[in-house]
Amino acid sequence: MASLPKLSTYGLLAGILVLAFFLRVHNIGEHGLAGDEKYSLFVSQFVSYEGNNQRNSVRKPDSPYFTPQEFWSEKTIHDFFDSIARVDTGNGSLYTYTLHYWSKLFGLGDANLRIPSLLFNLLTIFLIFVFVKTHFKSEKLALLAAFLSAISPFYINYSQIARNYAMLFFFSLLATHLFLLIIEKEKSKQKTTIYYLLYGLIALACELCHISAFPLFLIHGLYVLLYVRQLKVWIGLGLAMLIPVAGVIAWLKSEGGQWLFDYVQNSVKVYNSLAQTSPDEYLSVATLPHIFKQLRHVVSSAFISTEGLYLHLSGLKNTLLAIVCPIIGFLCFKWLPSDKLKVITAIALVVISFLLYSTAKLPFLVLSLNIVLIGILLNYMVKNFKRPDSSLIVFLVLLVVLPFVFLILFSLQDGNTFRIIPRYVGYSYAFGIILITLLIREIWQMQSNVRYLLFLLLGVQFYLIGGIIQNIWHDNPPRYFMSFAEPRQKNPYTLAAKKIQSLYAKGDTVIYCSYKDPMPGGQYAPQYSVVDAQLTNFYLPKDSQIIQRVNPSERDKIILKKPNGKELLIVDLQGTKYRY
Numbered sequence: 001m002a003s004l005p006k007l008s009t010y011g012l013l014a015g016i017l018v019l020a021f022f023l024r025v026h027n028i029g030e031h032g033l034a035g036d037e038k039y040s041l042f043v044s045q046f047v048s049y050e051g052n053n054q055r056n057s058v059r060k061p062d063s064p065y066f067t068p069q070e071f072w073s074e075k076t077i078h079d080f081f082d083s084i085a086r087v088d089t090g091n092g093s094l095y096t097y098t099l100h101y102w103s104k105l106f107g108l109g110d111a112n113l114r115i116p117s118l119l120f121n122l123l124t125i126f127l128i129f130v131f132v133k134t135h136f137k138s139e140k141l142a143l144l145a146a147f148l149s150a151i152s153p154f155y156i157n158y159s160q161i162a163r164n165y166a167m168l169f170f171f172s173l174l175a176t177h178l179f180l181l182i183i184e185k186e187k188s189k190q191k192t193t194i195y196y197l198l199y200g201l202i203a204l205a206c207e208l209c210h211i212s213a214f215p216l217f218l219i220h221g222l223y224v225l226l227y228v229r230q231l232k233v234w235i236g237l238g239l240a241m242l243i244p245v246a247g248v249i250a251w252l253k254s255e256g257g258q259w260l261f262d263y264v265q266n267s268v269k270v271y272n273s274l275a276q277t278s279p280d281e282y283l284s285v286a287t288l289p290h291i292f293k294q295l296r297h298v299v300s301s302a303f304i305s306t307e308g309l310y311l312h313l314s315g316l317k318n319t320l321l322a323i324v325c326p327i328i329g330f331l332c333f334k335w336l337p338s339d340k341l342k343v344i345t346a347i348a349l350v351v352i353s354f355l356l357y358s359t360a361k362l363p364f365l366v367l368s369l370n371i372v373l374i375g376i377l378l379n380y381m382v383k384n385f386k387r388p389d390s391s392l393i394v395f396l397v398l399l400v401v402l403p404f405v406f407l408i409l410f411s412l413q414d415g416n417t418f419r420i421i422p423r424y425v426g427y428s429y430a431f432g433i434i435l436i437t438l439l440i441r442e443i444w445q446m447q448s449n450v451r452y453l454l455f456l457l458l459g460v461q462f463y464l465i466g467g468i469i470q471n472i473w474h475d476n477p478p479r480y481f482m483s484f485a486e487p488r489q490k491n492p493y494t495l496a497a498k499k500i501q502s503l504y505a506k507g508d509t510v511i512y513c514s515y516k517d518p519m520p521g522g523q524y525a526p527q528y529s530v531v532d533a534q535l536t537n538f539y540l541p542k543d544s545q546i547i548q549r550v551n552p553s554e555r556d557k558i559i560l561k562k563p564n565g566k567e568l569l570i571v572d573l574q575g576t577k578y579r580y
Contacts, residue, residue: 009139013129013146020125020150024118024159027473029111032491034580035482037162039087041113041538044099046075049087051530053079058530058537058550065509068544071537081255089267090260093251094208095164108538110162110491117166121159124170125149128430131177132437135392145437152304153468154422154429157480160472165423168209172216172427175202176399179220179237180392186233196236200243206427207248211260212419213427215406217241219398227391268414275416282479283418286411294420295404301422301480302400303432305370305461308468308478312360313367322364325353326371339448346450350457362460369457373439380442393438399431422480484580492578493532496558496571497539500546503570507563510548510570512536513556515579528552532573 004012033041042049051059057070080097084090099116106112128149133142149155158166178199185192206213224237251257275285284290300310313319332345350365357364381397384390403425410419440458443451471477475487500510512533533550536558540546558570573579 004139004143009143012143013126016143016146016150017122017125020122021118023150023156023469024121028114028118028160029109030490031110031475031488032493032578032580033110033113033162034484034488036088037113038535040092040096040099040162040164041108042534043080043083043088043092043096044103044113045108045538046079046083046100047534047538048079048083049531049534050526051534052086053082054530054534058533059526064549066548068537068540068542068546068548071534071540072542078255084256085259085263089263090251090257091211092164092209093256094205095167098167099162110494113162114160117161117163118159120166120170121155124155124166124173124430127170127173127177128433131173131430132434134177135180136434136438141437141441144440145434148304148433148437149430151462151465151469152429152433153307153465153472153477154301154304154426154480156469157472157477158423158426161481163481164209165426168206168213169426169429171202171205171209172213173430175199175206175216176220176431178202182236183228183233186230186236192236196240197243199237200240203241204244204247207244208251211248212424215403216399216427217244219395219402222398222402223391223395226394268416271414271416271418275418282421283416286415286417290417291408291411291420294417295407297479298407298420298422298425299404301478302404302425302429303370303436304465305366305373305436305458307461308464309363309367309370311478312363314360315358318357318359318364319367321353321356322367323371325349326368326375329372330375333448333450339450343449343453346453350453362464365457366461366464369454369461372454373436376439376442377435380438396431396435396438399428400435403428482580486577488580489578492571492573493535494539496536499570500536500540500560501544503560503568504546505562508547509561510536510546511554511559511561512548512550513554513558513573514550514552515555515573515575532558532579 039049046053048054051057053075054071055061056073057066060066080100084093084096088096095116099113102116103113106115125146129142129146131142132145133139136142155169158169178195182192182195182199185195203217206216220237224234228234252260271283272285275283279285282294284294297310300306300308313322326349329346329349333342336342336345350368353368354361354365377397381390381393384393407420407425410424411417443454443458446454468477475484477483504510512530514528514530515532516529528550530550533548537548556573556575558573560568560570562568571578
């Protein structure tokens with residue numbers, strides 16, 4: 001494959017990154033912080049969820065009243081440890097500590113808190129380009145991989161979430177890039193000491209983003225066992241891995257991480273109880289049928305060629321048709337003597353299946369395309385089995401497939417299916433993008449006009465992807481992270497803070513509601529919640545003397561009470577409707 005002029009290559013890459021930026025920044029601050037995003041906010045400000053480290057404000061032992069100035073009293077590293085240990089399982093410390101300093105520079109607006117995820121995902125797209133260009137020796141292939149990453153709904157969604165995942169995805173790809181560079185440089189007898197050091201540090205960064213990334217390094221180790229026969233590499237990587245091991249042990253012994261395993265064990269018990277008493281599509285007892293049923297949406301989200309399909313596919317007849325037709329097509333492709341007959345047969349199979357599908361005709365055609373892609377992959381691996389770079393393809397397949405195996409094992413160990421969710425295999429998504437890119441190249445190089453039909457079906461998937469991106473912008477995406485019955489509105493707590501500032505006068509009192517989380521809280525759980533007060537105070541001026549208190553008997557309404565007893569409604573959170 002001929003290479004492009006350097007100016008054209010980097011001009012196209014710049015255009016791809018600009019496209020990626022606008023796809024990710026659109027509506028990035030239009031929907032209120034949800035779920036774990038709120039935990040990121042709390043931990044990044046060193047504030048304990050429910051106020052354990054706020055005995056001088058929302059949890060005063062001798063007075064119900066507090067001010068924003070008291071809420072924003074100076075915090076130390078011990079407050080960081082307390083906040084992350086209590087709400088984030090001691091996980092994601094690198095991300096939340098980074099977000100602490102980011103927010104000092106740019107503020108706590110929803111968009112501002114999400115921008116680091118956007119930036120790390122842009123870095124991931126650039127790194128995918130570098131990875132493919134370096135290890136697969138093709139600038140065109142690298143540009144295609146970068147473009148697919150730019151339009152990926154999975155990446156767009158996680159670029160708009162104030163959580164540690166986009167950072168983890170970047171460091172996971174960087175660690176794998178360094179891993180391959182070490183092996184290549186050792187083969188050519190180049191100096192590698194700095195690469196081993198960087199690899200160890202980036203591995204530690206991965207674990208401090210999310211400890212569930214450890215299977216990535218087990219896959220690295222498996223590759224070494226299968227293909228590396230240099231003792232120096234074994235020793236060097238072994239020494240490098242002492243860095244993340246020592247770092248994780250140090251974190252687990254710290255105030256912030258020491259309760260991680262206890263927290264996980266407790267959450268497993270809670271989810272097991274919920275799986276037995278109130279199962280749903282995303283949480284059930286870990287039987288093999290339940291596991292593979294839930295894997296549908298994870299697998300669908302893990303490849304750009306399948307994104308969104310699980311939302312539409314239903315019916316045994318349709319599914320069998322989508323699988324059998326491409327298998328017949330493969331056999332005909334092998335046996336038919338002329339390309340004309342191959343093309344006619346392929347078109348006929350597509351038309352017949354399209355007419356027979358009873359629902360979701362376009363998504364089922366895309367499902368058939370993915371069966372074809374699996375066949376092309378198997379053929380590609382067999383065809384290139386003896387090539388020098390065949391180990392790289394095997395490595396790529398391991399990086400794509402084994403994370404799902406680990407999900408299944410985690411689920412069986414836990415006893416429930418909670419951990420079978422897209423973000424827990426997100427570190428492998430880049431490798432799925434690269435694999436699809438290689439398969440698209442294989443289609444392009446086919447010596448048959450059937451390739452044009454396959455590209456037409458790829459175009460159908462790109463059309464469907466456009467709809468998914470629109471849904472992400474309007475807060476109705478597939479369940480990559482969270483899902484809502486209705487699209488979220490703007491952050492109700494920022495709106496409440498603005499309204500309080502505009503209406504408050506000396507002598508007034510802001511009275512917060514107290515919504516008790518129905519989830520089990522343990523014997524040390526507080527008797528009433530102060531979270532609504534905390535979330536509003538994040539957006540009030542840090543030197544403000546506004547008088548506030550919490551009313552434990554009020555569930556939903558934040559009010560402003562005047563000295564004469566008159567009450568003005570600030571916001572009605574309506575149960576869980578606006579508590580995203």
